[in-house]
Structure formats: structure tokens, C-alpha cells
Amino acid sequence: MKQPASIFPALGLGRVLGAGLLLLLLLPVVALIASTSGADVAVGFAHPHFGSALRLSLTTSIVSLAIVVLTGTPLAWWMATSASRITRVVSVLVDLPVVIPPAVMGVGLLLTFGRQGLLGPPLGAAGIVVPFTEIAVVLAQVIVSGPFFVQAATNAFRKIEPDTLAVARTLGASPREAFLRIAVPVALPGLLAGASLSWARALGEFGATLLFAGNLPGKTQTMPLAIFAAMESDLRVAVVLSLLLVAIGTILLLALRLLPGLARGRAGRDTR
Amino acid sequence: MTQWRVRAQAHVGELRLAVDIAGDDAPLMLIGPNGSGKTTLLRVIMGLVPPTEATITVGDRTLVDTAAGIDRRVETRGVGYVPQGYGLFPNMTVLDNVAFGLSVRTRKLGLQQRHARARAALADMECAELAERMPEGLSGGEQQRVAVARALVTQPALLLFDEPLAALDAATRRSIRAFLATHLRQIGCPSIIVTHEPRDVLALDADVVVLGDGKVVQRGSLDTLRRDPTNAFVAEFVACLNEVAPPRDAQG
Numbered sequence: 001m002k003q004p005a006s007i008f009p010a011l012g013l014g015r016v017l018g019a020g021l022l023l024l025l026l027l028p029v030v031a032l033i034a035s036t037s038g039a040d041v042a043v044g045f046a047h048p049h050f051g052s053a054l055r056l057s058l059t060t061s062i063v064s065l066a067i068v069v070l071t072g073t074p075l076a077w078w079m080a081t082s083a084s085r086i087t088r089v090v091s092v093l094v095d096l097p098v099v100i101p102p103a104v105m106g107v108g109l110l111l112t113f114g115r116q117g118l119l120g121p122p123l124g125a126a127g128i129v130v131p132f133t134e135i136a137v138v139l140a141q142v143i144v145s146g147p148f149f150v151q152a153a154t155n156a157f158r159k160i161e162p163d164t165l166a167v168a169r170t171l172g173a174s175p176r177e178a179f180l181r182i183a184v185p186v187a188l189p190g191l192l193a194g195a196s197l198s199w200a201r202a203l204g205e206f207g208a209t210l211l212f213a214g215n216l217p218g219k220t221q222t223m224p225l226a227i228f229a230a231m232e233s234d235l236r237v238a239v240v241l242s243l244l245l246v247a248i249g250t251i252l253l254l255a256l257r258l259l260p261g262l263a264r265g266r267a268g269r270d271t272r
Numbered sequence: 273m274t275q276w277r278v279r280a281q282a283h284v285g286e287l288r289l290a291v292d293i294a295g296d297d298a299p300l301m302l303i304g305p306n307g308s309g310k311t312t313l314l315r316v317i318m319g320l321v322p323p324t325e326a327t328i329t330v331g332d333r334t335l336v337d338t339a340a341g342i343d344r345r346v347e348t349r350g351v352g353y354v355p356q357g358y359g360l361f362p363n364m365t366v367l368d369n370v371a372f373g374l375s376v377r378t379r380k381l382g383l384q385q386r387h388a389r390a391r392a393a394l395a396d397m398e399c400a401e402l403a404e405r406m407p408e409g410l411s412g413g414e415q416q417r418v419a420v421a422r423a424l425v426t427q428p429a430l431l432l433f434d435e436p437l438a439a440l441d442a443a444t445r446r447s448i449r450a451f452l453a454t455h456l457r458q459i460g461c462p463s464i465i466v467t468h469e470p471r472d473v474l475a476l477d478a479d480v481v482v483l484g485d486g487k488v489v490q491r492g493s494l495d496t497l498r499r500d501p502t503n504a505f506v507a508e509f510v511a512c513l514n515e516v517a518p519p520r521d522a523q524g
Contacts, residue, residue, distance in 0.1 A: 163359035167419075169346040170318055170353040171373035171426055181372075185363040 029246055036239050044240025052218040053226035053241065060134060060222060061202040064141035068149045068198050073191070076153035077179070080160075091154070098147050105143055106211030109136070113212075136213035137220050141202035149198035156190020157183060196252050203248065273297055276430055276462050280316050280326035280336075287312060289486040299456045299463045301473045304483030305505050310466045313483070314432045317464070318353055319346040330429040330462070347378070352428030352461075356435040358419040360407035366418050367403040370394055373426035393421040397455070413444040417451075424459065431463040437472060449475045470494075470509055482506055 011018075044050060075094070079087045097105055112118045113130040123130060130136050160183055168178040184191070206224040213220040215229060223241050230237035277294040289309045293300070302310050315321040317328060319335070322343075328336040335344050335351070353359075361369050367390050373379070374386035381389070394400045397417040407415060416436060423431060436452065437445045453475045456463055467473065473480055473494050480497055482490040482505070490502040494510065501507035 161357060161359055161362075163355035163357055164361055166315075166318065166320055166346075167353055167355060167359040167422070168361070168372065169320070170349070170351055170428075171422070172347045172376040172379050173372075174345075174347055174377065177376055182361055182363070186361070188363075 032239060032242055032246060036236075036243060040236040041240055041243075043234070044237045047230070047234065047237045049217050049221065049226050049229065050237060050241065053221050053223045054244070056134070056137070056218075056221065057203060057223040060137045061141060061199055064138045064145060064202045065195060065199045067138070067142050068146045068202075069191075069195055072146055072150040072194075072198075073153055076150050077157055077183070079150075079154045080157035081162075091151075094147050094150050096147075097143050102140075102144050102205065102207030102209075103211055106140065106208035109139060109143070109208060109212040113139070131212060132214040132216065132220060134213075134220065137209055137222060140208035140212050141205045144205050144208055145198040145202035148201055149194040152194025152197065153187065153191050156187035156194070159190070160186050193256050196256050200249055200252050204245065274331045274429065274462050276328075276330040278313070278317055278326075278328050280313070280323045280328065282312060282316050282321055282323040282326070284312050284321060287486050289313060289316065291483070291486070291488050293481055293488060293491070295462055295464075295479070297460060297462050299465055299476050299478040301476065301478045301480045302464055302466045302483065303468065303473070303480055303509060304489075308483040309486040310483055311434055312486075314353070314434055314464065314466060317430070317432060318351050319344065319349055333429060347376070350426070350429040352423035352426065352431040354416075354419045354423050354431070354433045354436055356438055358412075358415040358439075360410075360415055360418060360422075362407055364407075365403070366394070366399075366405050366407065366410070367391065369407065369418060370422045370425050373422065379426070390421075390425055393425040394418070396424070397421040398451075411444070412440045413448050416440070416448055420452075420455070424461075428461060431459070431461055433463065433465040435466055435468065437467070437469060445469075452476065470512060482509075 075090075079091055079094075110117060110131060113123065113136070114120055115124060115131075130139070164182055164186070165178050168182050169175070173181065203222075204224055205222070206228070209220070209222060210225060210228070215221050215225045217226070217229070221229065223245060227238045227241045227245075230241065273296050275294065275296050277292075279292040280289065282289045287307065287309050289312055291309075291313060302313065304310050312321055316323050316326065317335075323336065323338065325338050326336045327334070327338070330350070333350070334340075334342055335349050336342060360366075361372065364372070367387060370390035370393050371386040374381045374389060391400060391403060394403055394417075397420055399414060399417040399421070402410065402414055402418060407418070410418065437448055440448060449472060456476065465472065465476070465478070477494075479491065479493060481488055482497070482502065484503065484505065490497065490506055497506055498510045501510060
């Protein structure tokens, strides 16, 4: 059957240019997969830094995701529901880490938490060392990944019809009940999408981590840093680590597409 | 017979609301130009907008008495609300929407009991067959009935409607108007209905309160409003009725 003609004008040259970008996006991934043999994968997995980098990446990124969700959800709710004009300023502030290069954020973090930094003296007096520790890794991840969650959550909360929450209140729900039983479930697809993006960003964090947490194998060397280190010693290890990150990213993207539908299908049941 | 009285002052943006209205079980229609304070008054009664000064009583319950320091929270006022867009919870089936008010912490019934009562409320609104549907796929008229069932299931002391028919097409509006006219009388709970439709007033044969600039500018039956419109808004409101329908006595 013939497809109905599109009402949009076709772009002759534009199509070629668009296809060019698409190709450029795909080629590195194809190259990664094509250049790896089974033997390479075995060598990569066996490398002493592989396991520790994977473990450190997973634990720190999960901890930072938890921090981002716990602190970002109330912030997003406030930005979505407050009539105050301060929310506009805050919204710009929250986005700052997206436009500021991660390396710059790394320098900023050092100047904040370093021995000579803003908070250095009180932290030092309390015996707390932040730079070049796991705490630094987590802090760097929280800063660069937080905005992705907060913006997605704010948009998701904004889409809720305010009258639904008003009705919930008149039916006897406390503000907390209305939030947990109406606002969160209705915004859930957006919250999950934001959390996934945020987690992916934390997992891939490189610049701020390198400057603020260093590249110490087994301590602060996350997967992206291990790739950086492996490039100079054994490319195979770098490729295997890279492939693993590609796989995780792909799974996240697929989940992002599938989760909203699943969440919507399950949310309707009240069986408690 | 429940008597209620709302005496309230509130400042919201440019609007300075200052009203004193009372009523009983008979539905009361609230009309007025945009920005005259209709929705704000509903929100003050619900407790969503803080009044500067107010006493609100329904039956023997005092919801608000600023002088005495009484200000019940939204969730304990027992004021039902059917908003303009119906405000159905999109994450729940129709049955769970209606049962929501029976599942809150302060009024939690068992699952079977609340579903039974929700089904009964839906049956009262002649839409029992919608129970398992999600709000997304419902027509405007169906959503309206579900929203009313949901508000009634908690047995509110006062029921508020904000433009209940505005979002419906003409044919549905006629049938829902007739439906509300019969049901609001049976419910036996006072109701305040914001409208901009003279035909709603005609169908419900209710008293009308006209708001203008945050104040009550006229109160009376439709006939009073027709005989002696207090301002251009009221005159236009009833004039448009003269065009669309014969006066009530000519009908009967």
C-alpha cells in the first residue's frame, strides 16, 4: 500500500546532512564492537583494575543517585508548585552545572573542600578529608548529574493538574498523602526518566572526578577514569570498559522508552 | 435541613473579596464576571486560600472563625469539590478514584468495604459500568458523574462545583444539567455552584448570588434578577436567557 504523502516538505540536501550526523553518532559504537575479539574481552575482564573500577563506579553512582533523588525531589516539587519568583532564579542556578564544564566544577570543588578551601579549615578540624576520596567521587557525581533529575522532576510535577491535588485534600488527604498518592505516581514516568538520565551522567562523570578525586586505582578510579588510564597501558582494557558502559547506556535508554508504559499500566491498582 | 453561612474577607492579587452569604439545602448559584472572585470564594471555603478574616459555619460545625482562632485544615472541613476540569486522578481506575476518600489515613476502611461504597456511589450517579475504566478514556459527561460520585462518597457537609458544565458539548450539557437538577435535590447536602450559564440556573431553579469585584451585588431568584437587574452584567446574563428560552411561567 502506498503511504499517504507527508504534508511536510522534504529536504533534499538536509536529509544527507542529517544522515551524516546520525552516522557520526553510530560509528564510534560500531568501531568499539568491531575492534573487539573474544580474547580481548577475556584480557580486559582479567585486568586487576577492571573489577575495582566497576565496583567503585556502581557503588558511588548508586549512592549519588540516592542523594540526588532524596534532595532533588523536594527541590523540584517546590520549584513546580511555588508561586514565588525565586524559583526562576533557582532554576537557572540548578542548570549551571550543565553548562559549566565538569573540569571547572572540579576546580570549584577543590576550592571548596580542599585543605586551603572555603570549608577546608572546619573540615580539617573535624578530621574529615574530602578531596581524593570516595566522598569526592560521589560529590562530583551529585553535582554534575543532579540537574538532569531536578529539571525532569520539575517538569513532571508541573504537568500535574493542580485541581487533582485540591480534590485529594478535600477528600481527606493530608498534604503528604496527596503528594505520595497522587503527585508522585502521576509524575512517576518523568521521575524515572530523570533518575535514569542522572544515573547515566553520574556513571560517565570524568572531568570533575579527575580533578577533585584523582585517579587512584581501587579508591577513586571509576570506570571512565580507568578507561583513561588503560589508554596508556593496554587499549584492550579500555575497549572492554567502554563496551560495558555502552551496554549500560543502551539498557538505560531502552528502559526509558519502556518504563513509562509499564508504570502507567500498574499504577491504577489499589489493593492495600 | 442544614444551614450554612460564609462570611469572609480575603486578598488575592488585585482582588479584595468581602462577602456574607448564607443558605440551606437548596443549591445556590454563584455568578459574576471573570475576576469577580467566584473561584477565590470557593477556595476560601475549601481552605486553599487563607482569609484575612472569616467565619464559615456549616450546620453546627465551625470551619473557620478567625476571631476565635479556628481554622480547620482542608482535609477535615468536609467540603466536597467538583472542579471545572473534574480533577480525576489519572493514575487510578474510576473505582479507586471514588474510593480514594475512604482510603485516606483518617478515614481508612477495608478494601472490600470501600469498593462496595464506591460502587454504590457510582450506581447512584448512574455510571456503575465505568468502575474499571481509567479516567483517560472517559467522555466529559462520564468524568462529571465520576467526579460527583467521588465527592459524595465521603458524605460532605457542603458541595462546591466550579463551572460544572463548562467543558461539555451542548448535548451532553443538556443531559447533565437535567441530571444534576434532579440529583442535587435528592442528595440533601447544600451546594454552591459557580456558573456562567443562565440555563443552569433555570434548570436548577436555584437562588442566585451575583458577585462583582469581590462583593455580593445582588441575590435572588432568576425572576428577581430579570425584573430588577442590579447592573449591566446581570441584565446581560438574564437577557441572553430571554433569547434562548421562554420565561418560566410561559413554559409551565
